[in-house]
Amino acid sequence: MGLRNCKVDRIGIRKENSMSNRVPLKEIPDTLRRSHRLNGVSKQLNTSTSSMPPQTKKNVKVISSKKPSQRRRNKVTAGANFSNAANCKRQTVVRRTKSDCVVIDIDDAPSPSTSSVTVPPLVGVKPEDLWLCQPSVAHDMYLHAKSLESRHCFSPNYLSTVGSRVSNEMRATLVNWLVEIHGHLKLEPETLHTAVRLLDATLQHFKVGVNRLQLCGLAVFWLATKLESRALSAQDLLYLMCYKGDVLILVRMEQTVLKLLNFQLQVADPIFFLNRLMLYDENGQSEEFYNTCNYCMDSVLHDITTVDIPASELASAALLAGRMIDGHLEWPYPIGYATEHWPSPKKLEPLAQKMIRSILEASEGKSTYTGAYKKYASRKRFYGLSESQKFSSVNLSKLIEVHPSSIC
Incomplete structure (x- = not known):
């Protein structure tokens, strides 16, 4: 028997084919091609499903072991028609390998009645945010965020301690510019706070020159947009700095910042804690009140x-300032429990009044x-x-003249 008229299948048996009866592959319809390729698999499916109990109806899914570009997926119903397939409770997946087909049983997913957890309703909680109130999720997220707070807390005189050529006024001017472009680009509030905290972490280790301070702040802001918001192009950001040269200057500064930070980019921003506090406030669903706290x-x-x-103290003080601006001078127990300041927010009042004073100076043109x-x-x-x-x-x-004892 000649080798030219023989074909070796995957189990090693030679089969004689007639060259005259062979149909070119391009003349075979697509449906016949797929059924021909799965011919050997369908035989094994019939043998594997024949040993199943007759009362069990199973769906069989075929997954090829070829490359993703050559993958063909087909669903074959064994032992039942499509009308009875809806009564199946377990699903069988057949994974096709080079040697043989491997049958893998996948357990059933728990029913919604058994997996759902009843969450008591809280004030200001949206229906889609109920999963945040589950103790198994919310407590772990809160503890993880609290563990990251000390990483980005610095001394107020850290610039003079490290011998940086950047003064406090230069930093304040740069942060004020970042706030302006953040509002111009309409980014998420987390982006701004992440950028400012990464900027302080960078200035603590990097003695940047005055002429490159704005570029450093823009590189940190670019990193924050990639972490918390949509990624912006380097050319668009450099345009805000009135620079029309090569964009590689921003890329190199970003690489320098990443090396200085050792790629430690996780930040416990106050927006996370503020969103959590909104669940306990009676005005938590008000968009205006949420924007008021962010403004503070x-x-x-x-x-x-x-x-x-x-970050948690900054969010708590912003909540207190927002309530004072809205005329709510009381401090309910749910908020005291969430902020860990009960029965009176005396420790938060100096920072809250500083926020209100800063807003007043900006509105009057004194700042x-x-x-x-x-x-x-x-x-x-x-x-x-x-x-x-x-x-x-x-x-x-x-509000600035409010006595601390009046807030309780």
């Missing part, structure tokens, strides 16, 4: 004295750091929040 936090980002405050004021003055995104009646000079001046 953004107003003190340029202040070097706030770099040693943990040059007006990035947060311009950001929240947008009528399209924030409905002119910073220019609303509750942020008027008269209202804010009264």
Whole structure:
């Protein structure tokens, strides 16, 4: 028997084929090609499913071991028609390898009635956020975020300690510019706080020159957009810096920042803790109240004295400042439990009043750091929040004079 008229299948048996009866592959329809390739598998499926109990109806899925580009997936129903396939409780997956087919049984997924966990309703919790209230999830996330707080808490005079040529005023000007471009690009609030904390971590180890300080801040901001928001092009960011040269200058600065930080980019930003506190506040579902708390936090980002405050304390103080601006001077027990400040938020009041004072100075034109004021003055995104009646000079001046004992 000649080798030219023989074919060796995958189990080693020679079969004689007639060259005259062979049909070219290009003339075979696509449906026949797929059925011809799965011919050997379907035989084994019949033999494997024949030993199954007659009362059990199983769906069989064929997964080829070829490359993804050559993969063909076909579903074959064994022992039952498609009308009875809906009554199947277990699924059998046949994985095709080079030697033989391997049958793998996949356990059933638990029914929704047994897997669902009843969560008691909390004030301000949206239906899609109920899973955050499960103790097995929320507590672990909260502890992990708390463990990251000390990583980005620095001394207020760290710039002078490391001998940096960057002064506190230069840092404040840079952060104020980052707040402005963050509002211009309409990014997520987590991006801004992540960028500022990574900037402080970079300036602590990197003695950057004054002429490259803005480029360093832009590189850190670019990293934050990749972590928390949509990735922006280097050319668009350099355009905000009025630079029209080669974009590699930003890429090289980003590489320098990554090496200095040793790729430690996990940041416990205060937005995470603020979102958690919104679940316990009676106004947590109000978008205006949420933006008010964010405005309070953004107003003190340029202040070097706030770099040693943990993210959770910054979010708690912003919640207190937001409640004071809205006229809620009481401190309910759910909020005291969530912020760990009960029965009175006396430790949070100095920071909350500093936020209100910073907003007042920016609205009256007494401060040059007006990035947060311009950001929240947008009528399209924030409905002119910073220019609303509750942020008027008269209202804010009264809040600064509030005695600490009146908040309880």
